[in-house]
Amino acid sequence: MARRNQHSREELQALAIEAVRELVTEQGLEKLSVRKVAQRIGYTPGMLYHVFSNLDDLILQANARTLDELLGTMTYAADQPPRQALLAMAGAYLALARQHTALWKMVFMHRMNQQAPVPDWYLQRTRQLFARVEQQVARLGGDHDETQIHLAARTLWSSVHGMGVLAVEDKLTVAGEVDEQAMLASLFHHYLQSWAGEKTA
Known part of the structure; x- marks a missing residue:
């Protein structure tokens, strides 16, 4: 050094x-x-x-590095057909949770000191991640507006995040042996099949 x-x-x-x-x-x-x-x-x-500026700034900068790495993987997956791309993105998210649990937790456990606002540059990082998911959801077709696409992307993320929480806490097997990749495939198959075929009223 x-x-x-x-x-x-x-x-x-x-x-x-x-x-x-x-x-x-x-x-x-x-x-x-x-x-x-x-x-x-x-x-x-x-x-x-x-x-x-302070410890919060230092943590956010470290979290941004983690998010950038995840964004890179998600961007690479975006060249696939939308269903495969979304499944690959979800797999990358679970891999981050499994392989770098402490860094993954830091992104979600950190709270700003004295309830200070999260800076816009950091919020932009998270928006970019959701934008990648929204782009793939929109590619699936169906008569859906921007609000519905926004909701679908966050519904999928919340489901995958929940799997990640259970996986790192070793709670996925509470109800018996389960393959998390099979769970992902089932979630995306059924949700996206309904999404692509659904028409707005």
Whole structure:
């Protein structure tokens, strides 16, 4: 690693974000602090406050990295026919939950300090993810308006997210052995079959 005074602002930001991801994976979000991040990368906490507004900003930047990685996978899947694309996107979401559980949880567990508003740049990241799903739902056809497409995308996401929560908590097998991929296939087959064939009143 370069000496501290050899790191640019952008390099320091990248180092800190990676340290957040490592620390959360190792110790959990509840034990994260600016001091620990600074220690991990060999800087003082004060130096980090020249790059990040506060701990919330640092966490959001780390979450944005996770969302960007998921967005990249979803964008790659978008070239497939819509049903396959949606199933691939859902599979990528569950894979993130399974393989990088701590980072996945950090996206949803983090709450802004003192109920501060979530910055628009971060909200835009989540909008991009939902936009990918909405685009595929719209490609399925049927006489549906923008509001219905918006609702369908979030209904599918909520269902897949619920599977992710149960999977990482090892609760999918409470009612017996189950194949989560088969559950995904069943969900999307029946929901999308109804969606594509349904006409608005």
